[in-house]
Amino acid sequence: MKRIIFLVALIAFGFSATAQTMKVQSAYADMKNNRLANAKKNIDAACEHESTKNDPKTWHYAGLIYAKLVEVSQTDDKLFKKQKIETPIPELAETSTQAILKSLEIEKAANTFEYMNANINTLKYIVIYQFNRSFDAFSKGKYAECIPMLENVVKISQIAGDKEITMKSNACLSLSYDATNQKDKAADLYRQLVREKTTEEAIYINLYLANKKSNEMDKAINVLKAGVKNIPSNFKLLGLLTGAYIEAGNKEEADKCIATLKSMADTISQNKPTVLVIIGNSLRDANKMDDAIAMYNQSLSLDPNQNEAASSQTNANFGLGVLYFNWAVDLKDQSDKLPIEAAEAYDKLQVESKAKFTLSIPYFEKVLAKRPNDIATLNALKVIYSRLEMTEKYKEVSAKLEALRTK
Template identity: 30%
Template sequence: MNKIIVGMLALVLVAVSVQAQQADARAAKRALAEYRLDPHASTAKLKKAIAAILPEPAGEDVSDPRFYILKGEIFNTLASQIVLVKQTGLGSLEELPQVDGVALKAFNALTTAVEKHAQSVNSPSYLLRDAMKGMQEAQGMLYNFGSYAFEALDYGSAYLHFSSGLACHEILKSQGEGSVLDDAYALMDQKYVTGMAALNNQMPEAAKPLLEELYQANYDNPAIYEGLYTVHANGEAANLDAAYRYLKTGREKYPQDASLLFAEINHFLKLSRLDELTDRLKTAINREPENQSLYLTLGSVYDNLYQRESSAGNSEQADKYFDQAFTYYSQSLEKDPTNFDALYSTGTLYYNRAASLTMTLSEMSGDFSAAGRGQFEALEAEVFAAFDKALPYFQKAEGINPNSVETLIALKEIYARINEPETSDALEERLEHLRNGGTNATSFFNK
């Protein structure tokens, strides 16, 4: 007997939930119809329709797709009003109902309607046609809202909207209906923006198949080559060789594209392939002559080449690279004389030369012959000359950033070597202050 009562109670609950859903649907449908009669008079009716349709129906036996079709229709209406305000500037977004992800909600409601229709053997065919009509309208809304999100740098939301637009296309095609993405180029464009949104949102696994498909289709946009390089060059399964093949193909196809050029420069920097960098950086400088960082980067490349050849004992080639490094560091400083990195790098260039010569000087210290002493003194003069040239660059760098540990170490060592212990000790004190967690409020050289 108890089981029968419980069963009857369940039937009553389902009946009540169905009646409540139907009442909500009637109220929402009536409010939507009234709003459409005069949408400019008041948004109260649209707000009423949304308030009536927002709650999810309760009960497991609620399967009528009409509720979800109406829900999709109401959300599509609100989405279209938002787009109208954004595109024309007429009206106010604040006056419209505030619903997060309204285009996504429309699409999800219509997707549910299609599922409910498929699950019911008695659902009339016209309901599927109504759902498809709503899907076609939702497609445009999803693209518009995805574009708004992309422009606002909200790449996660952009990806959700764009990928839902692709899913919408698949549903429409499965029912033999027309889609705004029936044009092959429009479909590729949609996949492109979806892939770019995924990539910008740090979702390489979502971006990869989309970009690969565009690559195979020879899609005409250089960004897909940089995107595929990024996908394959990062993460646990990173493969720089495979990644560079995409980049190399893109560089060959779009030799004038600056973004691909910079990606290639960064690739060779990552691999320390210095010899291949110089020409590419010079090309980049020719294209962007006011880009100071390019001069600094090229100076750094030549600096590293100088150190490599100097260590190998190739003094003639080392000197050539040294001169090139100084030239590009100087050009960087011409663009901005207060650039800390350029000042510090130039000082370091001379400091490292002095340190290298000091090692040679130490090896010569055991030769007490007249010729040996003469060579020693000549080389010693070179060491002090190099320190003298490094000093003003480090002083200016310290003036810009008095809390650079590396700069203070270099200055302290130089003053110790040129026999100015008081200055060296004062710099040591400032250095210890930093190491103990303090900061230097003012520059030592710009008091």
């Protein structure tokens, strides 16, 4: 009697296993015919049943079906709504990912590769969706929120072999670490990205600033050199490298960089005003005042009706304002260091200093006309108005700064 019961049990199990295998096939057929709700229902059952839950094919189809749901949610809203699936899209994407990973895991343990390529292709699709979602949060400044999302994307994109998504995700992740004050994590990832020859400008700039803050100027310069090599057309990085060489006292290398920037300015039309301002800034910092003024004026002479030129004009005006401001400060410092008996020389330097302060005013005021809340410009004008005893102007700027401070 026991044997009969056991045989009945085996027969029942056989029918059940066959039924579950059919559910896997039905799920795939439903997916192909856009009956996605049915496909999901059948594959969910197959993923839980003893006879099919350890089959890589089951999880392969599960990954496909859930990926299809994600795809339809993005491309065919009418069809997706017809399925009446209430599961959030990110959850569908994660379920697809985990199903694919499960299929890969089972095949790896069995040393088989039947579904591997198809699984990787599905994973590549899903990881693009996950990256886009992470990048959306990153773009909105939700750095703490996007960090775990990006960390997951990096892990999955590495499995999928999508180097582009890995690089982009790591770039966003490093900047998010920095924005959330996880400086060590950010710096480590910046270094990795520089070694991998990233073309993201911000990575080089942030690592340069981090090294500079740590008083590691040689490392800071090397980061910028790598950036200029990996992004040869990037004039911002070249401008920073020029400034770094000037700060380090390396006049020869600074002059080489300035010459390269001038060649860029001579051969481009787009961004030409910006490059001219960068050259002006570099020459100003190298104390080549006449050359710097000429570059700023050349930038100002370009068509102001072009958006890029208009923005650069404001930067050129700021650069000229800073040039005359710093010149005035240097002259005042020279006068303050004179002995008491050098009264005539002192008076002369004081007059020259005030003249330079006066020259800087119209440039800073032009900046304020475009950027009325620019703190650096307002602070500079506050100092100037104080030095020149322009009481009403001083009060006006001081009130503006106080209002911005308490805003």
